[in-house]
Amino acid sequence: MVDYFKTNIDQLHQQLVAGEITSEQLVTETLKGMDAIDPEVAAFLARNDHAIDDAKKIDQAGIKADQPLAGMPIAIKDNIVTKDLTTTASSKMLENFVPIYNATVMDKLAAAGAINVGKTNLDEFAMGSSTETSALKTTKNAWDHTKVPGGSSGGSAAAVASGQVPVALGSDTGGSIRQPAAFNGIFGFKPTYGRVSRWGLIAFSSSLDAIGTLSRSVRDSVPVMNTIIGQDDRDSTTVDRPAEDLGAKIGQSMAGMKIALPKEYLGEGVDAAVADQIKAAAEQFKAMGATVEEVSLPHTKYAVPAYYIIASSEASSNLQRFDGIRYGFRAKDVKTLDDVYVRSRSEGFGAEVKRRIMLGTFSLSAGFYDAYFKKAGQIRTLITQDFETVFKDYDLIMAPTTPTPAFKIGDKVTDPVVMYMNDILTISVNLAGLPAASVPAGFVDGMPVGMQLIGKHFDEATIYQAAAAFEDANDYLAQIPGGK
Structure with a gap:
C-alpha cells in the first residue's frame, strides 16, 4: 500500500515519469488503502469504479515531466459535479443524482491527467462546521475518531489526513476548507474569489x-x-488573468515581509492555548526576518451576523431549484402540486438546510430586506475596507484558523448559534473575497491547531511563500495520526 505519509506529489510524479511505478499501480494501491482505512474514518461517500481504467489510459499515453498531476489520485468533495458518478451534496435530496456533465474544475483536472478516486462527505449542501449535518454518514477526525473532522469539507480533510489520498478538492464558503484543515492538521487553501470557476x-x-x-x-x-x-466563460464571476505559477515564491526569504496580527482574532472566545500557538508562530516568523505587528480589524465583531444573513439569503434562492419536479428527491403519494413542493422539500432537506432557507427567505422578504440583507451588505463593505486599510502597510495577515481544536462528535451540533460562532475567524475572508490558507501550527492536548494566513486579492503566491517557510521550519508533517 502506498504510504502518503512518507511521500509527496512531486516524488510520486518523478517515479511515474521514470517508470518506477505506473498510474495503474498507484491508483490500485490508493483504492486498497481506502478499503483498509475508510471503514473507520468514513470520509468517502462514493468510489470511482472507472479510476483504474482511467489510470491505464494515462499510462498508455505516457507521463511527461511537465505533467505534475498525470496519473495522480485525487479525492473530490461531493458538492462538485462529476459526470457519471453520484453527486449528492450529502443530502437525501440528491442521494441518487448522477450528473451528465463535469464541473469545470473536473474537466481541467482530467485534462491534466489527475485521477478522481472518489467523492467525499460534507455537511449537507456545505451548510455546517462539523460534517455532522450530512444525511448520509458521520465522518471522524483523523487524529481522534471521537471528534469531528470540521466542515463542511470534513470528508476531504479526513481523507487526506488519514493518508488515503495525497490531495483533495473542497469548497470554502465561510471557512469550509480552512477549518477542517486546521482540525485535521493539514494544509487547506482557499483562493481569491473569482480565481477558480464555480x-x-x-x-x-x-x-x-x-x-x-x-x-x-x-x-x-x-x-x-x-x-x-x-x-x-460559463462563470461570469471568474477573472481573466495571465497564467501564473502560484507557487513561484516558495523558497524565497521571509526577510522584510510585514505580517499583521489582528487583536480581534486573539480575543474573547479564542482558547488561550490556541492563541499561544499563534503567538509562537509569530515569533518564528520574526526569527526568519519578517516583521509581525498587532493591528485592528474593528468590524470583525459584525462578521458572523452579516455572513449568516448573506449566505442564508443566497442559499434560499439557490435551493429553489430542488422542487421535486426536475430531478432529485420527490415525496411519494403526493396529491397536489403544493404537496410535491412542500413534502419533497420537507422530507428531502435536513434541519440545518431548512433553518438557513427560512432565515434567508425572511431576510429577503418585503419589510425586512432593508433591515437585514441590505444592512449585512453594508457591513460586508466595511469589513472589506478594514482589510484594504491593513494591506496598505502589510503583506499578510496571520491569525488562528479556529477558536478551539476539534470538539467531540455530538457536543455542539444541537446548538446552531454555537456552531455558527465556530466560523468566526474565517468568514470575514469570504465576505472580502480574499485568498487564505490554514497551516498546521502545533498541537493542544494532542489535537492539531491551524494558523490562518490571509493575503491580498490575487496574491496567493505570498501565502504559499510564508506557509512553505513555516512548514519547513517545523516538524508537524512528521507527526502522524495514531503515531504511525
Whole structure:
C-alpha cells in the first residue's frame, strides 16, 4: 500500500515519469488503502469504479515531466459535479443524482491527467462546521475518531489526513476548507474569489463560494491550484488573468515581509492555548526576518451576523431549484402540486438546510430586506475596507484558523448559534473575497491547531511563500495520526 505519509506529489510524479511505478499501480494501491482505512474514518461517500481504467489510459499515453498531476489520485468533495458518478451534496435530496456533465474544475483536472478516486462527505449542501449535518454518514477526525473532522469539507480533510489520498478538492464558503484543515492538521487553501470557476459546484452562497485544496503539505497544493485556476466563460464571476505559477515564491526569504496580527482574532472566545500557538508562530516568523505587528480589524465583531444573513439569503434562492419536479428527491403519494413542493422539500432537506432557507427567505422578504440583507451588505463593505486599510502597510495577515481544536462528535451540533460562532475567524475572508490558507501550527492536548494566513486579492503566491517557510521550519508533517 502506498504510504502518503512518507511521500509527496512531486516524488510520486518523478517515479511515474521514470517508470518506477505506473498510474495503474498507484491508483490500485490508493483504492486498497481506502478499503483498509475508510471503514473507520468514513470520509468517502462514493468510489470511482472507472479510476483504474482511467489510470491505464494515462499510462498508455505516457507521463511527461511537465505533467505534475498525470496519473495522480485525487479525492473530490461531493458538492462538485462529476459526470457519471453520484453527486449528492450529502443530502437525501440528491442521494441518487448522477450528473451528465463535469464541473469545470473536473474537466481541467482530467485534462491534466489527475485521477478522481472518489467523492467525499460534507455537511449537507456545505451548510455546517462539523460534517455532522450530512444525511448520509458521520465522518471522524483523523487524529481522534471521537471528534469531528470540521466542515463542511470534513470528508476531504479526513481523507487526506488519514493518508488515503495525497490531495483533495473542497469548497470554502465561510471557512469550509480552512477549518477542517486546521482540525485535521493539514494544509487547506482557499483562493481569491473569482480565481477558480464555480461552474458545476452545487451553489450554496454564490458570492462567497470558492473551490480550493486540502493536502498534507503546502507544496502538494500548488500543482492542483495551478491547474484549476483561470477564467471560464460559463462563470461570469471568474477573472481573466495571465497564467501564473502560484507557487513561484516558495523558497524565497521571509526577510522584510510585514505580517499583521489582528487583536480581534486573539480575543474573547479564542482558547488561550490556541492563541499561544499563534503567538509562537509569530515569533518564528520574526526569527526568519519578517516583521509581525498587532493591528485592528474593528468590524470583525459584525462578521458572523452579516455572513449568516448573506449566505442564508443566497442559499434560499439557490435551493429553489430542488422542487421535486426536475430531478432529485420527490415525496411519494403526493396529491397536489403544493404537496410535491412542500413534502419533497420537507422530507428531502435536513434541519440545518431548512433553518438557513427560512432565515434567508425572511431576510429577503418585503419589510425586512432593508433591515437585514441590505444592512449585512453594508457591513460586508466595511469589513472589506478594514482589510484594504491593513494591506496598505502589510503583506499578510496571520491569525488562528479556529477558536478551539476539534470538539467531540455530538457536543455542539444541537446548538446552531454555537456552531455558527465556530466560523468566526474565517468568514470575514469570504465576505472580502480574499485568498487564505490554514497551516498546521502545533498541537493542544494532542489535537492539531491551524494558523490562518490571509493575503491580498490575487496574491496567493505570498501565502504559499510564508506557509512553505513555516512548514519547513517545523516538524508537524512528521507527526502522524495514531503515531504511525
